Amino acid sequence: MSAIALISLCFGGGAEARPARHHAAQSDQHHRHHGPVLWPLEIPGGQYAPLKWSEVSGWTDDDPLPAFKTFRASCKPIVAQTVPPVEIKALGNSLLDPCKLARTAAISDTAKAREFFEQQFIPLQISRLGEDAGFVTGYYEPIVDGSRVQTDVYNVPVYRRPSNLFVRGFSQDASSLPNKGQVFRKIGRRKLVPYYDRGEIEDGAIAGRGLEVVWLKSQTDLLFIQIQGSARIHLEDGSVVRINYEAHNGYPYTPVGRVLIDRNIVPKDQMSMQRIREYMEQNPDAAKELRRQNRSYVFFREVALSKDDEAVGAQGVPLTAGRSIAVDKSLHVYGTPFFIAGKLPIESDVSNTPFHRLMVAQDTGSAIIGPARADLYFGAGAEAGRVAGRLKNPANFVMLLPKSLDPIARGKTVPLPEAKPTAVSAGALEAEAKSDAPQRARHHRRSRSRQ
Secondary structure: OOHHHHHHHHHOOHHHHHHHHHHHHHHHHHHHHHOOOOOOOOOOOEEEEEOOHHHOOOHHHOOOHHHHHHHHHHHHHHHHOOOOOOOOOOOOOOOHHHHHHHHHOOOOOHHHHHHHHHHHEEEEEEEEOOOOOEEEEEEEEOEEEEEOOOOOOOOEEEEOOOOOEEOOOOOOOOOOOOOOOOOEEEEOOOEEEEOOOHHHHHOOOOOOOOOEEEEEOOHHHHHHHHHHOEEEEEOOOOOEEEEEEEEEOOOOOOOHHHHHHHOOOOOHHHOOHHHHHHHHHHOHHHHHHHHOOOOOOEEEEEEOOOOOOOOEOOOOOEOOOOOEEEEOOOOOOOOOEEEEEEEEOOOOOOOOEEEEEEEEEEEEOOOOOOOOEEEEEEEEOHHHHHHHHHOEEEEEEEEEEEHHHOHHHHHHOOOOOOOOOOOOOHHHHHHHHHHHHHHHHHHHHHHHHOO
């Protein structure tokens, strides 16, 4: 079976797998004598094409050394893993071998870092089925002022996970809960109902239970922290409190920016996080109603990080500004390198800055859905927020596939099929039957004699 035929079987008709056709067909032509190729990847809703490194546009424009250091950080939990992951994903545990090498390799310059990735991986162009490119947004870690106690200035609470929050299949004291799916609260001993939504929580549904981690100045600050998933809270005494995502209330995330676009309040081509903040600050009453269009609500935990440490992503390792990405965790394995290329508004709202960068999957988000969808992490603070808030752009995704999953290499180990029987004429068959008749008779007689 050719690679393109298998792609069609896994993901649908061949017409929808156009980006995979040229390269997959070419590989099949050069290696078809090795027998059938069993492609190991099954990425729902995705299409892919193996590339040569020389075909990865912008690959030589990037310095892969920072990406190697980020990848090596991701390798620590991968190498330490003693039990295979429960979830079955395309890459499985195939990152283990390159991770073991990365943890011991003495790599300190660009050339060696590039050589490492080229020797350990093959590039795989990936996109959503029927689409030519993926899509990127940006995120960052807000830095805001806050207080340990409620005051006239700081009166918006940041809540930790309530004790009456339930997720089926998880204990109440579980260290981590899924960031998608239904969430309940218990009434009485047995009855479960959906958890409070944003409006109910803002109106005080869980107030007075000692759940407050810190207090902020505004609901707008809290909303943006909930969207980003972490924050640095500067207290009046100069100390810093670090908070990270802990749980959510079970309602799907609704982008408030989309609501403003649908209501013709902000044109689509002008939408950014800064425009959302400006609208909310200028229209406090309307902002309250707008926030409640997003019924999702996020709870936080305080984490033991210094004021200068980077935020910790869902993989459990510190993020690297400009090198870490959030991906769809239902499809991708944390630690997977992706080369992302496009023209992004990095320098200004209207710029098309060339972007060619090797990045590593270390985080996730409820709005990050699909095989070629990523949130690029830009660091902490206002400037990182301005850059991240501008991004909503198409980009090309190249996933780095460990060579242990190389379909061509795997094809070489598949046994050759048995030779097909050659065509025989009717006359030859008749002559063979006549010549074989005495032998069959002798066999028949010997069989009878033993009876």
